[in-house]
Amino acid sequence: MDAHKLYDEGHQWYVFGRDPEKPEKIIDTNQYLIVDGDRSILLDPGGIEVFSTMLASVLKYVDIDHITDLFASHQDPDIISSLGMWDQVLPKATLHASWLWEGFIRHFGMDNIAYNGIPDTGERLTIGNTDLEFIPAHYLHSSGNFHVYDPKSKILFSGDIGAALEPPGMPMFVEDFDSHVEKMRYFHERWMPSNDAKMHWLNRVRKLDIEIMAPQHGRLFKGEDVNKFLDWFEQLNVGVATMQG
C-alpha cells in the first residue's frame, strides 16, 4: 500500500492507498491518518479486506498506543467494515461517526471501542494540539454524512465527494482537471442523490480556506483544482437514476 505525507508542520497528514494487494474486484480506497504527538486519528479506515495491510502501513508512522481515534464519514463497507478488527487491536479507541448510524455500524462488531455520535450540525475534535471540524455533508451520499476539515493544514477530507474511479496505479494528485472530470462524472451523477444537498454543502464548503481536498477514492485536488471541482460539482445534475425512466 502506498503512503504519502500530505502535510508536516507541527502535525502530520498521511494518505494510504493504491493497494496492489487488495482483491481485484474491491474498489480502491484512500485512508487518511492525522498525527499530533501521541494522538492520532484514522479517517475512513477502510474495509475488512485491507485491514492487515492498512495496520502494517499505519504502524510505519505511529505506535499502536498512539492511534486513539477513528472517524467514519458514513456507514459504507469500504469505509468501516474493518471495525471488528480495529476493535480488537485498539480497544481503547473512540470512533466518531454520525449519531444516525450507530445502531447500524455496530453490526461490524464493536465490543470495546467507544462510539461518539456526531450531532447533525457537526462538531469539533482536538487531536493533540490540532483542532478538527466535522463538517456536515448529509445525503452526500449517505443520510448521516460528515467530512473533516483541518483549518491549520487547510485540508478537507471529503469522503465520497470528489471520488474518481480509475485503474490501479494512478498518481495521488489530479494533474489535468479537464481530463479528470470524466472519471468523476458518473460516480457523482449516480451516487449523489440530491441537488439540494449538493448546494447546501457547496455553500458551507466555499466558506472554508481549502488547500487540499482529499476524497476517499481516486486522486486528491490541490490549489486551484479545488475551486474547479466545486464549480464543476455545482453545475452537475445529480440523482440521475430516477430520471432514467
Next chain:
Amino acid sequence: MFEDSSHIAAQTAAAATISGHLYRASMIAKRMALAAKNSRAMVLRAGSKAAGLKVISDYFDELADKTINLSHIINHSAISISQNSVKQWRTQGFLHNLSKCKARVGNQKSTQLDPAMSIGEDSLHELANKLQSELSSLNDQLLDIRQYMQSSNVVAVTFRLEATQTGEFQPLLESMANSIDGLSNEIKNHITFSQNQLAQFKVS
C-alpha cells in the same frame, strides 16, 4: 490454528441447523401435547371401561410438556453455540489478519501487537472451553429428548393394548395411539439429525 476457518463456518452452520430442527421438534411436541389433551378427554368419556388408560394419558401429557420445555432449552443452547462459533470465527479472522500484519512490520512494531494477539488468543481459548461445555450439555439434552420419545413409543403400545378393552371407543383410541407414535417418531428423526450435526464439532 488459523487455517481452520472453513471448519468453524461448518460448525456455525451445524449449530444453526440444530437450532432450526429443535424448533420444528418443539412444534411437533405441541401437537403431541394437544393429542395428549384429546386422549385424556376421550378417556374420561369412555368412563370406567377406560380406567386403565387414565394413568397412561396423564403420563403422556406430562411427557409432551417436558418435551416442549426441553426442546425450547435445546433451541436456545444451539443458538448460543452458534453465536459462540461466530465469535470464534471472527476472532480467528482477527488473529489471522494480525499475524499477517506482524510478518510485515519490523520487530519493534510487531512487539506492540503482542498484547492484542494474546488477548485474542485468550478469548479464543475461553470461547473454545465454553463451547466444549455447551456441546456436552446439548448432547445430554438431545439424549434426554430421545429418551422421552422412547417412553412415548412405549406409551403408545400400552395405550393401544388398553384400548382393546374399551368397546366402541377402541377405533378412536387406537388412532390416537397411532398419532402419538407417529409424532414421537417425527421428533426422533429431528433428534437423530441434530445428533449427526453435532458430529461436525471437533472435540479437542
